[in-house]
Amino acid sequence: MSKYNITFADIGTTITVPRGTRIVEVAEKVGASIPFxxxxxxxxxxxxxxxxGAYNLSIPSALETELLKQKFGKSNNRLAxxxxxLGDVTxxxx
Amino acid sequence: MTQPVWLSERVQWIGALDPTMxxxxxxxxxxxxxxxxxxxxxxxxxxxxxxTVKEACAEQFFTRxxxxxxxDEIKVIVLNHLEPDHTGALPELMRRAPQAKLYISKSAQLxxxxxxxxxDIDYTPVGTSDTVSLGDRTLRFLHTPYLHWPDTQCTYLEExxxxxxxxxxxxxxxxxxxFNDKVxxxxxxxxxxxxxxxxxFREHVLNALAILEPLRMNIIAPTHGPILRDQPKRYMQRYRxxxxxxxxxxxxADEKTLVIFYISAYGSTTQMAxxxxxxxxxxxxxxxxxxxxxxxxxDLFVDLxxxxxxxxxxxxxxxxxxxxxxWDLVSSFAKINVRGKLAGAFGSYGWSGEAVRMLEDxxxxxxMRLPQSxxxxxxxxxxxxxxxxxxxxQEAGExxxxxxxxxxxxxADLLAxxxxxV
Ligand code: FES
Ligand SMILES: [Fe+2]
Ligand SMILES: [Fe+2]
Numbered sequence: 001m002s003k004y005n006i007t008f009a010d011i012g013t014t015i016t017v018p019r020g021t022r023i024v025e026v027a028e029k030v031g032a033s034i035p036f037x038x039x040x041x042x043x044x045x046x047x048x049x050x051x052x053g054a055y056n057l058s059i060p061s062a063l064e065t066e067l068l069k070q071k072f073g074k075s076n077n078r079l080a081x082x083x084x085x086l087g088d089v090t091x092x093x094x
Numbered sequence: 095m096t097q098p099v100w101l102s103e104r105v106q107w108i109g110a111l112d113p114t115m116x117x118x119x120x121x122x123x124x125x126x127x128x129x130x131x132x133x134x135x136x137x138x139x140x141x142x143x144x145x146t147v148k149e150a151c152a153e154q155f156f157t158r159x160x161x162x163x164x165x166d167e168i169k170v171i172v173l174n175h176l177e178p179d180h181t182g183a184l185p186e187l188m189r190r191a192p193q194a195k196l197y198i199s200k201s202a203q204l205x206x207x208x209x210x211x212x213x214d215i216d217y218t219p220v221g222t223s224d225t226v227s228l229g230d231r232t233l234r235f236l237h238t239p240y241l242h243w244p245d246t247q248c249t250y251l252e253e254x255x256x257x258x259x260x261x262x263x264x265x266x267x268x269x270x271x272x273f274n275d276k277v278x279x280x281x282x283x284x285x286x287x288x289x290x291x292x293x294x295f296r297e298h299v300l301n302a303l304a305i306l307e308p309l310r311m312n313i314i315a316p317t318h319g320p321i322l323r324d325q326p327k328r329y330m331q332r333y334r335x336x337x338x339x340x341x342x343x344x345x346x347a348d349e350k351t352l353v354i355f356y357i358s359a360y361g362s363t364t365q366m367a368x369x370x371x372x373x374x375x376x377x378x379x380x381x382x383x384x385x386x387x388x389x390x391x392x393d394l395f396v397d398l399x400x401x402x403x404x405x406x407x408x409x410x411x412x413x414x415x416x417x418x419x420x421w422d423l424v425s426s427f428a429k430i431n432v433r434g435k436l437a438g439a440f441g442s443y444g445w446s447g448e449a450v451r452m453l454e455d456x457x458x459x460x461x462m463r464l465p466q467s468x469x470x471x472x473x474x475x476x477x478x479x480x481x482x483x484x485x486x487x488q489e490a491g492e493x494x495x496x497x498x499x500x501x502x503x504x505x506a507d508l509l510a511x512x513x514x515x516v
Binding site for chain 2: 015
């Protein structure tokens with residue numbers, strides 16, 4: 001399976017992950033400072049800011065878009081529990 | 095006794111008494127039961143119902159409500175908090191008063207849909223300084239989220255200086271005399287409720303106090319326990335004290351604190367802890383301290399953890415498990431907010447070393463941040479192993495200060511190394 005790099009800018013850590021990995025899973029494993037709650041697109045706690053490679057993440061679902069809007073997210077924000085890595089990307093906590 | 099109780103000429107308590115309840119949400123002890131307080135406010139142009147009660151107590155609520163208003167007079171329903179102990183009677187109330195408009199906080203919207211299990215509910219989301227008029231009475235909403243759920247708000251009756259505070263300033267205490275100047279001594283219940291329900295949200299308590307303290311206050315009417323009409327501001331002041339720092343911290347703003355707890359059977363875990371501390375202290379700005387869990391208990395340590403930036407826990411593995419004081423400590427973390435704090439575990443072992451991974455999993459479950467894989471050492475640490483401890487401490491310090499060297503990892507290795515070690 002193809003692998004890509006995800007970088008957590010705030011802790012200076014880059015991890016090579018299989019395509020389709022959800023950001024929150026990696027973040028939890030490496031101890032990145034991205035908060036999370038439900039992991040189910042419900043609490044919105046896991047909001048991140050995408051610094052580079054936004055187009056390398058899975059397209060947000062209607063539910064994710066709705067929740068981001070409720071949480072006053074901007075266009076470069078995503079939910080770490082929803083976004084999947086499909087290419088190289090750099091993120092930090094929102 | 096199913097009469098409503100007057101708070102003022104226009105405001106009545108229409109809640110429910112639940113004197114036999116002994117534990118709330120399983121974890122809270124309620125030795126004298128609790129009350130679910132709901133209120134009716136009458137204005138010249140209609141009646142507002144503020145909060146409801148638990149479903150099992152709905153009958154008391156409706157009986158009292160019917161004694162103060164007919165259903166077609168109800169113009170407004172306010173929900174300060176959507177937890178089922180206050181919304182259990184809501185669906186039935188909405189059926190009986192279909193014309194009433196529902197007001198909830200902005201952050202309660204998704205929860206309301208989930209609660210009522212339907213998507214197309216008619217409601218008005220409100221935030222601080224939004225108001226709704228009942229003619230000669232006005233309700234003003236105050237956005238006070240995370241006390242103790244994301245959805246919480248308070249409602250202020252402007253003309254009467256009365257605050258409907260939701261769970262804030264409440265407690266589980268059931269006394270039909272209802273007012274704080276009439277009921278038995280409920281101070282312990284008030285403190286207990288703060289410690290178990292509000293303390294994990296200390297920052298949010300401070301934010302809410304900033305909004306509430308400037309208000310003139312005749313009565314605080316919470317959703318549980320006594321109605322605070324005698325010196326209501328005292329209770330606010332108590333929240334201010336409880337949510338403040340205990341002693342002025344001696345730690346400077348640009349420093350971070352690392353607290354290392356350990357417990358040792360034969361001294362190996364102690365040696366590890368000392369080296370870890372030495373390593374952490376090498377990083378500028380880190381203040382590390384050591385605590386032997388044998389010399390204190392979790393209730394004492396939890397205050398320390400609340401203010402610390404990072405927490406490391408050292409436990410030997412005995413019978414395939416971490417030792418009880420370590421688990422007691424970790425369990426006490428539920429009383430405070432540890433989310434996002436740096437954490438780690440370490441320890442020595444005889445022939446199997448599960449304790450470290452078990453503690454790590456639990457800490458991760460508490461949503462703490464574990465950037466490192468903990469050190470485990472078999473039997474007596476060699477000098478190389480002690481050096482490994484020093485490095486572990488130093489890296490912990492670097493993570494704490496955000497000065498750790500950039501690193502590149504592979505997810506597969508990360509998973510594999512965890513597998514192999516367990
Ligand atoms: S963790 Fe709750 S929405 Fe992502
Ligand atoms: Fe509650
Ligand atoms: Fe409650």
